[in-house]
Amino acid sequence: MDELKGRLDWELDEDELRIATGALDDASDLAATYGREWPEGTVPRLVRTLVLKAAARYMRNPNGYTQSRAGDETLAWSDAHGRDAGSVYFTREEIRLLEDLAGRKRGISSVIVSAWGTKPRRGAGGYVPVDYSGDGFPLFGDEMSPW
Known part of the structure; x- marks a missing residue:
């Protein structure tokens, strides 16, 4: 939590601390889904960085706004993140990094096929x-x- 607080430029109140805890949990669960479950104390530093980055991104913009105007009361959301807008998410590049760190390589391979x-x-x-x-x-x- 202290590392997340250090990435934000304001002091978190009690409600924001609760939301930040949930964001860190969500980002950690997503990192395990895209990567793997690393034993405690062996999590690569980059995975920790990506989790903190995703949680901070959510804390800065929990509703996923891409545009906001106070005078006209205009709000806009982007379809770029689809169902992930307004939630904790990893970008495509971050997902690829997590997969690489977990040893999951995308690509084509050949497999011998034979009848039973x-x-x-x-x-x-x-x-x-x-x-x-x-x-x-x-x-x-x-x-x-x-x-």
């Missing part, structure tokens, strides 16, 4: 049959892997 209960044929050597007579066509094959 099938076994590779011995001696096939990774060759597939062809229309003409003779040896088969090598497909990812060597003598160790028949696929």
